[in-house]
Amino acid sequence: MTPIEMHGVQLIGHGGIEKLEYRSDLPVPTPGPEEVQIRVTAAGINNTDINTRIGWYSKAVTADTETGGAEGFDNVDNDDASWSGMPLTFPRIQGADVCGYITAVGANVDPARIGERVLVQALQPVRDGEPFTCITFGSECDGGFAQFTVARSEFTHAINCDWTDAELASVPCAYSTAENMLHRASVGAERVLISGASGGVGSAAVQLCKRRGAHVIAISSAAKADDVRALGADQVIDRNADLVSCLGAMSVDVVIDLVAGPQWPSFLEVLRRGGRYATAGAIAGPITELDVRTLYLKDLSLFGSTYQADEVFPDLVSYIERGEIQPTLSATYPLKDIARAQEDFLAKKHTGKLVLLPPEAAQ
Template structure:
């Protein structure tokens, strides 16, 4: 089969198109013919060595074992099973839950042995992938491409919104609202949980599209008076912040939060380190959350909401598998709205 492997930590020249044997599913696994794989920051940061306590690591402290096939947002068709009891799964169109874990229900995502497809396992930058049968779920939509945009970004966004306990009518500030997680934060917070959303983006040309997704107000982080713009749009401080940017908007986020407000982060595309005046934290009674991925129960809830039409796929552009380098470079460009896809059959 054709696949794209990461051969080591570094730039996109570490992505190589190779021909390798199709993997064989083990007893409780299935072989999935990959139809679409969406790109996440996850595989880019894995390649760049941004995770872990050291400077070169994956999701696990021991680091990534190269070569590794990245890709975690995967849809496809089950074409082979590893055990006779699984034969009923043949031909099913599925979306893959993106990690394994021995954690108990409700805490799978914080288990010490959480292992990620595309980092600890070979992932979806390939024509085929093997995965545990129990972690393959029916696609929420009929389109492979549209169903592929939710797994990691959607689960992360769903858990963020759930974690801070958003209530109907509350105001939520969403940073990076044009990205994969951010655009889903907008939809989930507004269309599922009933919040009023203020979306932060760079280019206001995307304002109408974000309002279509559920944003009540859209502001630009390029404004010299961003905090004032947010406060004016809401008529006062906001209840919560869902952040994927990090340092670049951290101080503004805390500035516009109400007393007793909540700040939840799942990314740091705008800077991985920041400074914090602890007086801001305790004098405003701010609660802070770190968040990534979520639980199987949340994944199922998310798939149902997608199937019910409450959350819609947002796709910016698709690339053939062989153009994975170009796709990752494009992914890092600012100003896009929605997900970038790799399509093995294109």
């Protein structure tokens, strides 16, 4: 029998790590008519968790995420401090990455789903909203940093594979973000440059580009170069290198960028004429310089990538089940150690994903 209370972490406001409160008396959520209840067995950590906690999405913030990652920012405007630009509702259980098992279903969901091992789609389209509107699991609704959560059945995907729950929890946000950028930029068997290649999204992008037959040039710290090569990168460039000197102008077809910051203008310089640039992050800083002449004289295409096409997440599930990609799990932590896990995440000494493990729920 499902308990009535659970362990979980509540975000009580924008700010530092102290805004995360671990509790053992949270009510277990019950599924609505179109929802399923999930016993969470693993939940990954993502940049979006940090960004949301510190209010980095607010236009008042112009620094990189690491600057305020532990302590937050003093100049956050709460009215636009979520990724969607709408005020966040507190308290909020974060956690976009969920692997677990369905324990109950709503009135309009087939009871045969009970017992399925599942992944929750992290970016979920709003079906009756404006085009390109979506929510992030763990932002506009409660997510996976707890023993139980609820999610719409439509966005809760059964999965059958030999990966561990922790390995599967490395997938939903990072891999779907990466795959969506490749989908948006129509990446094929061509030369692709990936920034932040040792992080969760970057390491996923390396594998997913190789799956598409691309020649992958990865940007990473020297300390993680071997890890990135092991994921399939054909060439690794130090993140402090001069890209134009290393690669040459007009030398790549696509840039997959998660970093932005001071290096951003060089991404457009190394793109060939007619090249494509896609971004889903700006951890090195969101404010950059653009010489518009470079954009139009080279006929470049720039893609922002958040909203995900319906096929992106089901495709990922199929890649896993067919053994076409591998997990990038770096370490696991008990859920109660979320502060230490986020501190380690911000230190960026790992390759791949960090995952939280909730305590086993009493039955």
